[in-house]
Amino acid sequence: MTALLPRRGLAQILALIVILAVDRVVSPQFFDLRLQDGRLFGSLIDVLNRGTPVALLSLGMVLVIATRGIDLSVGAVMAISGAIAASLADSHGLPVVLAAALGAGLVCGLWNGFLVSVLGMQPIVATLILMVAGRGIAQLITEGRIVTFSSPDLVWLGNGSILGVPVPVAIALGMLILTGAVVRGSALGLLIEATGGNARASELAGVGTRAMILAVYVWCGVCAALAGVIAAADIMGADANNAGLWLELDAILAVVIGGTSLFGGRFSLVLAVLGALIIQTMNTGILLSGYPPEFNLLVKAVVVLTVLLLQSPKLSGFSGIMPPLRRAKA
Amino acid sequence: MNLKALFAASATAALLIAMPASAGQLTIGFSQIGSESGWRAAETSVSKQEAAKRQVNLKIADAQQKQENQIKAIRSFIAQNVDAIFLAPVVSTGWDSVLKEAKEAKIPVVLLDRDIDPSGKELYLTAVTSDSVHEGEVAGDWLAKTVGAKACSIVELQGTVGASVAANRKKGFDTAIAKHSNLKVVRSQTGDFTRAKGKEVMESFIKAEGGGKSICAVYAHNDDMMVGAIQAMKEAGLKPGKEILTVSIDAVPDIFKAMAAGEANATVELTPNMAGPALDAIAAFKDKGTVPPKWIQTESKLYTAADDPQKIYDSKKGLGY
Numbered sequence: 001m002t003a004l005l006p007r008r009g010l011a012q013i014l015a016l017i018v019i020l021a022v023d024r025v026v027s028p029q030f031f032d033l034r035l036q037d038g039r040l041f042g043s044l045i046d047v048l049n050r051g052t053p054v055a056l057l058s059l060g061m062v063l064v065i066a067t068r069g070i071d072l073s074v075g076a077v078m079a080i081s082g083a084i085a086a087s088l089a090d091s092h093g094l095p096v097v098l099a100a101a102l103g104a105g106l107v108c109g110l111w112n113g114f115l116v117s118v119l120g121m122q123p124i125v126a127t128l129i130l131m132v133a134g135r136g137i138a139q140l141i142t143e144g145r146i147v148t149f150s151s152p153d154l155v156w157l158g159n160g161s162i163l164g165v166p167v168p169v170a171i172a173l174g175m176l177i178l179t180g181a182v183v184r185g186s187a188l189g190l191l192i193e194a195t196g197g198n199a200r201a202s203e204l205a206g207v208g209t210r211a212m213i214l215a216v217y218v219w220c221g222v223c224a225a226l227a228g229v230i231a232a233a234d235i236m237g238a239d240a241n242n243a244g245l246w247l248e249l250d251a252i253l254a255v256v257i258g259g260t261s262l263f264g265g266r267f268s269l270v271l272a273v274l275g276a277l278i279i280q281t282m283n284t285g286i287l288l289s290g291y292p293p294e295f296n297l298l299v300k301a302v303v304v305l306t307v308l309l310l311q312s313p314k315l316s317g318f319s320g321i322m323p324p325l326r327r328a329k330a
Numbered sequence: 331m332n333l334k335a336l337f338a339a340s341a342t343a344a345l346l347i348a349m350p351a352s353a354g355q356l357t358i359g360f361s362q363i364g365s366e367s368g369w370r371a372a373e374t375s376v377s378k379q380e381a382a383k384r385q386v387n388l389k390i391a392d393a394q395q396k397q398e399n400q401i402k403a404i405r406s407f408i409a410q411n412v413d414a415i416f417l418a419p420v421v422s423t424g425w426d427s428v429l430k431e432a433k434e435a436k437i438p439v440v441l442l443d444r445d446i447d448p449s450g451k452e453l454y455l456t457a458v459t460s461d462s463v464h465e466g467e468v469a470g471d472w473l474a475k476t477v478g479a480k481a482c483s484i485v486e487l488q489g490t491v492g493a494s495v496a497a498n499r500k501k502g503f504d505t506a507i508a509k510h511s512n513l514k515v516v517r518s519q520t521g522d523f524t525r526a527k528g529k530e531v532m533e534s535f536i537k538a539e540g541g542g543k544s545i546c547a548v549y550a551h552n553d554d555m556m557v558g559a560i561q562a563m564k565e566a567g568l569k570p571g572k573e574i575l576t577v578s579i580d581a582v583p584d585i586f587k588a589m590a591a592g593e594a595n596a597t598v599e600l601t602p603n604m605a606g607p608a609l610d611a612i613a614a615f616k617d618k619g620t621v622p623p624k625w626i627q628t629e630s631k632l633y634t635a636a637d638d639p640q641k642i643y644d645s646k647k648g649l650g651y
Binding site for chain 2: 029043148242243
């Protein structure tokens with residue numbers, strides 16, 4: 001229950017509202033919505049649509065981080081799955097394309113999980129291997145060029161709509177509900193948190209920590225593969241050099257903005273996705289503002305710092321509104 | 331048979347043996363950066379074609395984006411005593427010692443596509459590169475000519491912030507349109523040279539400019555960003571190529587596909603044929619001792635829908651872009 005109703009999400013919601021308000025100031029038409037070819041159209045929809053890849057990545061990443069791990073390879077996995085999807089799109093049906101692309105993500109996740117849980121490698125090193133090699137694999141698949149396709153089914157995944165809602169947004173929402181139902185509808189989430197909190201104690205208490213760790217990396221790989229397919233469908237092509245580039249960092253940032261500690265032990269799916277939306281709301285706002293692009297990264301850094309400061313336990317003692325709420329729920 | 335006739339006969343024979351070796355079979359080593367982009371792959375395949383056309387034996391070494399590999403390749407070319415070395419330098423510094431070795435071995439070096447640090451100017455014969463400022467000018471001049479006297483709000487998709495190509499293509503375009511007061515860049519933002527970012531940035535431009543109705547033209551620093559931007563315009567119900575003019579740079583195959591579909595208007599070619607002019611310069615240098623100028627500028631050719639884009643697409647598609 002608590003996963004779906006964030007009890008510690010106030011700082012994030014506040015940050016999102018403030019950034020939305022700033023976006024409204026720099027771009028007066030920010031909240032305008034209309035239908036274009038049966039699809040909702042407006043800056044808010046852009047935020048949701050463009051935020052989808054990072055939101056999907058953060059869904060997998062937050063579980064990995066909850067076990068005290070980290071997955072640096074998600075951007076490369078996006079490139080691999082996008083390359084596979086684009087290469088198969090015009091010769092095979094959508095089910096085959098999706099199965100192959102998501103299957104590749106699953107294999108990548110298994111590989112990471114195997115290195116971390118069975119061989120006991122440090123997660124940051126273990127996943128660094130695939131982060132570097134994965135992009136090379138993707139480039140091998142595409143032979144270094146941008147592979148384009150015209151299969152309407154796959155294009156629909158990136159550009160279509162369901163009742164006006166862009167398909168990528170609907171997929172991300174579906175994945176959030178599915179992941180939430182699986183990990184919070186059962187004891188799984190608790191076991192993942194226990195693994196991250198104290199793996200040895202959990203092991204002694206009968207938690208299958210190895211299986212837990214393997215499972216979260218596999219899920220992370222699948223989420224990344226799905227994000228890769230959507231990113232490729234969006235531009236009707238797979239760009240192995242650039243797809244998902246540096247997005248692993250945005251995904252980690254989304255998880256951290258969502259209040260999940262890198263030391264593991266607890267997590268919130270909803271807040272991680274909210275973190276992804278905060279990042280994208282800011283990105284879209286920067287693009288709409290018309291500032292010279294040289295300022296993009298600077299603005300981003302200042303906003304992220306502010307959001308993280310808002311969450312800092314030391315500073316929230318001064319903020320007035322945070323402590324009573326925290327204590328009330330504690 | 332007198333001595334004179336014998337001498338003449340043997341001289342002719344000697345000439346016949348010598349001919350293919352001197353004129354026909356130049357051996358040239360080419361240290362290529364690697365396969366960093368589709369353009370790079372096209373450059374490699376065009377170089378092979380150009381060499382075959384001139385019956386030059388071109389040995390290509392792929393450096394996989396590493397300078398040390400390029401240095402190794404150059405040393406091995408020197409050891410093989412090739413007739414000339416082509417180098418597409420991955421970075422602009424650190425070439426002095428290896429180029430000195432080539433100079434001592436009397437092997438001329440030609441730089442392709444990129445220049446190196448000015449301190450090394452006497453170490454190479456010539457550099458064949460494109461002028462990216464000029465590319466921007468060609469794009470700007472085309473737009474000014476096409477728009478004519480009516481007012482035109484332009485949105486610009488810049489390349490990666492800090493990349494010299496992006497800065498130059500911006501500079502050239504700005505210079506060209508500065509002469510026309512009716513042309514104005516109203517929004518300019520980086521699309522990182524990628525399709526995905528080009529699309530995202532164009533989406534925000536459309537929202538910020540009242541649904542795109544006030545945008546008259548899009549200028550993108552490369553075709554890939556333009557391909558993304560065209561998708562964004564179509565999704566917003568706009569008609570790129572008709573309601574909104576497009577001009578971009580590079581001339582990759584996919585922009586010709588868009589042009590053939592009437593969704594793009596113009597592109598300025600960054601020719602992948604850097605080896606052709608370089609081979610000609612080397613041939614002239616070897617045969618007649620003609621020293622080429624220090625810089626051979628490649629042509630920045632403008633392509634529009636009038637140039638049979640479908641045919642160009644078909645001819646470019648196989649080059650590895």
